[in-house]
Amino acid sequence: MSENREQVLADFQACTGIEDVGEAIFHLEETNWDLLAAINRVMPQETQTLPSEMDVDVEMIEEIKREPSNSVKSSPDVTVISCVRSDCPLPFQLPVSVGADFIPLPSTSQPESSTRLLQFRIHFREEVIQLQLPDTGTVGDLKTLLTAQLGILACQQGLEGWKHYPSSDLTTLASLNLPKENILFLTVPDIMEDGELSAEDSSTAERLIQPYTLNVHDESQQKNYSLKFLGSKTVLEVKTDVYTLTDIPVRHQVWTGWPSQLKNDRTTLACSGIRHPVHEFTVKRAPFTAHPIKENKKFVVDLADSDNSSVEEFEDASETFTEDDIFVDVETKRMQPLIPNNVEDEVAGCIHFSDQFTNRYGECHPEFFPGSLDEAVKEACLRSAKDRRLLAVYLHHDGSVLTNVFCTQLLGFESVLQCLNNHFVVWGWDLTHESNKLKFLGSVTRTLGSVAAMTIRNIEVERLPALLIIMRMRSATEIFTIVHGNVGVSELLTSLIQAVDVFTEQQRMEIREEDERAARELVKREQDAAYQESLEADRAKEEAKRHQELMENREKERREIRRQEVELIKEAHRLEVKSQLPEEPQESAGAGITKIRFRLPKGECLTRRFQITAPLKVLLDFLVVQGYPPDEYKVISSWPRRDLTSLDSKLTLQELKLCPQETVILEER
Template structure:
């Protein structure tokens, strides 16, 4: 392995976007200690999962067979206790003082660590190496051996150790080999870690304990340093993870050996290996970005108070797919076959699938120009608009639409010198979302115009329709301004690389200014909405208070009315009972009549005295009827005799005064209950 020459690309910080979330496919930034004379894009696969790690590898009827117990005291991060593959007297610094570790020492962020692994691997060995899963081992297991049956793949775990004498040879001859890279990309999910440093080694053992179980962690713990690098092949069998192969660094694994453990999925990863055409002598990996969105195209680009300004009307009769009526940039006497009979179109003729068409674009571009070209958005133009100029304020980017025409004399020069240029590729990847189409064929040209009519409006479609063929290739820069899409720049194919880069920078500055204005507008709108919401909340709160008061008043009135009605009803009942008792009360005997008794009844609270004569053979009930006729209702009082002291209300009311010895006179006391 030979050292590469130093080279550093100038970074355009004043125009770059720093989004909170980066694209999955990223550009390698060479380290200061080792750089490459030729740079290329490094494809990496990152899958996000929201499912917790615990209890997710097995189905309900297939529980995971993972032993959670392992004693990490045997391999604690201490120089007094290290596993066999680390020398207790040698530190990572002393061994690799002149080279950067693949995983930074004491790394706790798997994503940053694996991205660093890819960059340093490229800087060391001049190759992208295997396409790594960018994420934790838990997520890698979930998205490989625990994925759905159609997408399930075996998991290859690569463990590196710079102390091993086999490390450099294995990386340079095996992992950097094109056959290994391609086969791993097509058949495996690959996760990697560097155990050169004590801290990273301890963290790996903890991760292995949690994800794979005690036995696997102890097995790696017992490895000698020269057993590294290691390539572990893991599958899932009957609900548990199983290590079916362990390839040591001294091995030279063939494709057949890997094939024995491969799974053939029905769906391929988004990042794919280029199969070069016969005209290309070299192959490399092509990074592509695919984003899926379930949101419908219609009425999704503008907010509620900022409707999209798109004119839906355009007459496609002016550019119908007919040789008698073609736009200026197509010759009516020349067919795509006659022009490009010896070369494959960037977009296949009569292409109706945007995803397959753009993946084909990337492969053919690489075969022609020996470069990956710009990192394309793999999806429809509607989705590209949604994920660029219509994304959230923090992740918003301008949209660059590249339109290619093989009939143009500028096409090859523009692609080779501009789009294949490293500076342009990096600037577009960092600052733009790029979508592309090839209008060489009549059918693809007509489809593009229909897409432009639907997504951008009539004016843009007619403008492209009126372009001469030598105006192509075109690079259209689109932003969103106050709810509508706006074409702020149209870069023609005759432009030089420096002119293109300058216009991209200027367009991005315009986008940033518009984004700041949009941000200010959104902030003001949010303030207005918040103020309106506060006012509405205060109004509703006041309204609720008023309604509560009114309800309380109505309840009070209803209660008073009910009490009044009950009192009136009781009064009427008392009056009616008084009248009944008074009607059946016998006439009071005269003073001269014999066999009578005179009763004197003292009322409570100094209300006075009641006196009346009764016949001695009258019953006690007549006395109570008399008291009722005087407004003393039964059950509201007790009536006591003085001697002997008795409560007459408890006696038999059919007894006579004679039987009760209440004659010839008696004084009684009435007490309220």
């Protein structure tokens, strides 16, 4: 069920653009987690326009002054943006949504929209640009209209004077709670005196779609990263991605390599001034310095207007004082909330909490972790067993009568401070405002799960403030115990010591298990290394054997080819000799013939008649035709015994006295 709700929450934020998780959960719970009903509840139907229905083919933007009609209340300097077909003077097309400031006609098909039309007076140099935009639009839409009028790219525009500074260009105007009329100031870097952009800035539109390679060296871990981003990526998005690699939160990152004129993290890479296509950076973790605890204390009287009652709080008051001491070192001021209402950035809210807590209750308090809840959980729980610590989440509420005593007497008690500083990471949050409570519950749901969020939701205001003790046990991060505000110092200290004892015992077991696991992994790695070495040796032997067999096969093939070539040569020579060999004479030829009997090497006999006048070469050629060439076989006469192949082949058989008959023997050489 929790996984389905997380998916519904993600879909709801993607459809509505609401970045505040607490606000999104509030709307979904109001509609019983019906996604479609929640979207229709937040977004009026008139504003649910599909991207395909938006007119993006606009070539020129012209400013037209419209005279007020009788049916509409006149307003001075009303500007209407309309589209005219002409050549666009800008180097790129601008998607402009037209018609948001037209007079709506009566309609019976749709109910009356609750969308407000906001007016903006934007000061730039000696010029005042007046624009109108519905509150359903975004900051990016406002910058697009400014680009159409001034020709200044949106990434180079800096708008100052917001009531609530937008987190990005995708922030809707309605979420900023703006009045109907607004005055803003436009700042643009690197603008020439005549108002024209420099030659380098004119190519910014092209650099927005070009890839940048950022070589980042992490000095803390001595690692190098090569990251690729488009020019449209902002500096803050780059730092956030680096946080996922180095585990250094953005606020703790110390960079070297960004241009000195870069002041805004919302600047895109194309407009930041870094080199293209490759730029070198170094990053490291900022040193953490604890605030010293001051011994001298002063009396503070805070006058607060709470939702329930007005409270006068006296801090660190001495046990006895004279009448004159009442007017010494007494400072009267209106109590500021520890976290402002509707805070958007959780990290900024935590820093504000720590500063205001110090201003209100003095320096004698635990050191609050200056980061988000997720970062605090990582710092305390998601580390190795040896480096792991307990996490104490302090929940504050100005509407509780127990708050002042808990903050001054319990959290400021020396033994409590010593225990918290030695064994805990302390993180604080103010639940006074409902919006901040919803944001905190959203963070708890993401970090600790829905069960923990439900447990915190059920804590009554009368039992606040509370101290949540969170520890990691058996690969699970859970709430160990909750110390409510209606306890004394001894009970608080007992709860903390009990939590430390349980955590220490569990930590000792997990350290032993991690050491055993590390030893097993070391043995396994050594065995794997030995096995790999043996496997490599076997592979080398097998490779040498295969290579030897391959060489032998190649040698056999070469010999076979050579033998076939020799056979072909011999056969060709045999055929040639056969064609030149004279015919065998007939036996009836008389005394002019001789009969030669050949005894072959295998014991067989072969007989043929020759002319007695025929040269010895004819006899040898006959043997060649029969497959016994003279270079391989000797031809031995019986008497006298001699090798005929060594004699002159031109001598006749009669001269060699091989007539009228003779027997010769063939022997292999």
